[in-house]
Amino acid sequence: MIPINATFAPVQALVDELARCGMAHAVTSPGSRNAPVALALAAEERIDAISAIDERAAGFMALGLAKASGRPVAVTCTSGTAAANLLPAVVEAREARVPLVVLTADRPPELRDVGAGQAIDQLGLFGSAAKWFVEVGNGEPGRAWAVHVRALACRAWATAAGGRPGPVHLNLPLRDPLHPEADGSLDPADWAGRPGGAPWTTVHEHSPAPDGDDVQALAERVAAASSGVLVCGGGTLDGGAAAAQAMLADAATRFAHAAGWPILAEPTSGLRCGEHDRSHVVAHYDLTLRDAGTADALRPALALRVGDMPTSKPLRAWLAGVDQVVVDPYATWNEPTRTAASVLVADPVRTLDALAAALEARGAPLPGPAAAVPGAGDGASVRPAAGPSSGGAADSALARWRAADARVGPALAGAPDSFEPKLHAALEPALPDDALVWVSSSMPIRHVEAFFPASPRRIAFMANRGANGIDGVVASAAGAARATGRPTFVLIGEVALVHDLGGLLAARRAGIDLTVICADNGGGAIFDFLPLSQTADRDAYERHVATPPGVDLVDVARLARLPHRRADSPAELAAAVAEPGPALIELRTDRAETVSVTRALAASVATAS
16 A cells, blocks of 8 residues: 555545545646545556646546446546546536546645635535545544545446436645655545455346336336337437347347337447347437428337437437337436427336337237348348237338338448548448447537448447537547447547547557547538538638538647548548558548538438338
């Protein structure tokens, strides 16, 4: 242990207790006031402590670590505006249900509001974004204070991870000495934890099982519905661990077969790509639903939704006119259409399995041998839909969905090679197996949702879709890469990349390998899809809304010590991705082309129907 004194002893007890609870990662930022916390984390062998100079990047790196691992991650910083810079990551963690333990160092009470440097009001600094806040205080060194600190650490861990996961904020007012200097008057035995390495307090929590009566009632509705869809969004299972995603995929597939329903699978749900049965998976619902006639023809009698609401605006508008049941284990009211008639507060995997069992018990045959289906672009096979509607309207609806889905691939193949979504979709065969793709907000997440095909490849998608900001994209991806060890790729635009240069530098400094695939299209293309782009003064629109950064990505790559590669076609992108090692791959695309070709593709898909 670090030589203990009145400052270091409680901090070390807190860190030791977090490690006993299971904390494996932490991110530190430099400072004098938080040096005891940073040094204690760095000295703890059970915790991988990463140093990030910029607090905003540190916060998002911790968020990426926690989101990918599903376990609380600590982030610490010094007092003053350093703590304020953690707010964006704390907000995203709150909205996306990501467990963080935020450890802000602070001036002690006697140095607050008296003109002391680096002293701001940090009490409740993150407001309602923090799930729980506590001012740790300054107790009398000894056994009673050690017990308090250890119990506090266990509560922070359990609160961050339990119920609806989220960020907790511990504010630590630290007095001198802020350096590791031994105080012989302190007895190390007073600060010891429980024998055998056990946490001071262990909290046992279990996922809520669906009520049996609710399951039977919902199964009756599913059986009676002339048609239906299962919508799977991101955040269905927090943490995104491969085993958990496999369980969700199996449960969703089983239900889809039993009901005879399609699965509209948002990329970050984990259902669109993977080795599981994808015979009922629909990838291109966004383009399909842009045509009013097609949307009306495919409108189901019932929709069951698990996970967050997908990004797709056409899907959201379509669901607003559909009878919906939402499965939400945390009762977060994730229902922006405000039209759902029922919210079931239960674990989604257990709910889908129970529903499938109830439908199967009605005497429907189990799925039969797989049969090839013409036009299934990813080589998926289809099994005869087993369920109460088998052979009837549900089968017909599933066939219409699959036919609509199959039209998008050929239409996209005919688009110009420089079309940005075509380049993103071309990553499907190019990415290495077990790739993790972190997708930026704004256009990349929309391109992937609309155009990336269903695939048997083990490709996982992650994104910050809690608050949907473009901040911290690279830093979050770096955290996820560190937590998973998977080859990690970032899909991003140049505005978001410039916004997170601190994250790019933090990843390099931490030795985290990332391949950043950046579309340089001269500004924020998302705004070009809005009426604003046609009605505002053109010069003012470009300067204040589209905001082209005017940065050469060759210089950005040099700053991050990354090889720069240029790709102007799917073939060139595949070659650039295949080269070993991290890199910054630049896609030179055109905003106007993205808008015009997207609209033309949507129209052609609708016409083909």
